[in-house]
Amino acid sequence: RRQATEYSTSSSDDEFESKPSLTHKAKRALRRRRKLEKETKQLIKQEELKRLHKAQAVQRQLEELEERQRALEIFGVKLERELRGESDSGTKDETQMLHEWFELVLEKNKLMRYESELLIIAQELELEDHQSRLEQKLREKMAIDGKSKRE
Numbered sequence: 366r367r368q369a370t371e372y373s374t375s376s377s378d379d380e381f382e383s384k385p386s387l388t389h390k391a392k393r394a395l396r397r398r399r400k401l402e403k404e405t406k407q408l409i410k411q412e413e414l415k416r417l418h419k420a421q422a423v424q425r426q427l428e429e430l431e432e433r434q435r436a437l438e439i440f441g442v443k444l445e446r447e448l449r450g451e452s453d454s455g456t457k458d459e460t461q462m463l464h465e466w467f468e469l470v471l472e473k474n475k476l477m478r479y480e481s482e483l484l485i486i487a488q489e490l491e492l493e494d495h496q497s498r499l500e501q502k503l504r505e506k507m508a509i510d511g512k513s514k515r516e
Contacts, residue, residue, distance in 0.1 A: 405504075409497060416497075420490045423483050430480055434473070441469050 444466050447457060 409501065412497065413494070416490050416494055420487065423487050423490070427480065427483050427487075430476055430483070434476055434480075437469060437473050437476070441466070441473070444469065 444462060448459070448462050448466065
């Protein structure tokens with residue numbers, strides 16, 4: 366009988382000793398999860414800043430491109446008037462003016478292609494940002510669901 370009593374006492378001691386270790390493990394897991402969440406948030410913020418800087422650079426390039434296109438347009442109008450003979454400058458040769466006009470058209474087409482590329486990049490950045498926000502919402506909902514299941 367005495368052994369049975371000692372046995373039950375020691376078994377209850379083991380249970381009591383294992384409970385603090387469980388809470389210690391739970392605390393460590395919680396700390397680890399919080400640290401991981403913090404690192405994830407920092408990474409998300411860094412990615413968001415990268416996209417923002419890239420979007421700003423694209424916007425600047427689009428503005429510069431627009432200026433160049435306006436200048437080409439003004440030059441093109443002037444050149445077309447000279448080709449039609451509406452201008453007073455009869456010093457240029459017609460073949461020279463045609464050559465300049467074709468160069469102008471090539472440059473304008475090149476700028477239009479570049480503008481298309483920049484617009485595609487801008488759209489890609491918007492989609493990446495949208496995806497990031499959706500992923501963040503999903504993580505938040507999963508965290509809420511996880512907390513409600515644990516409680």
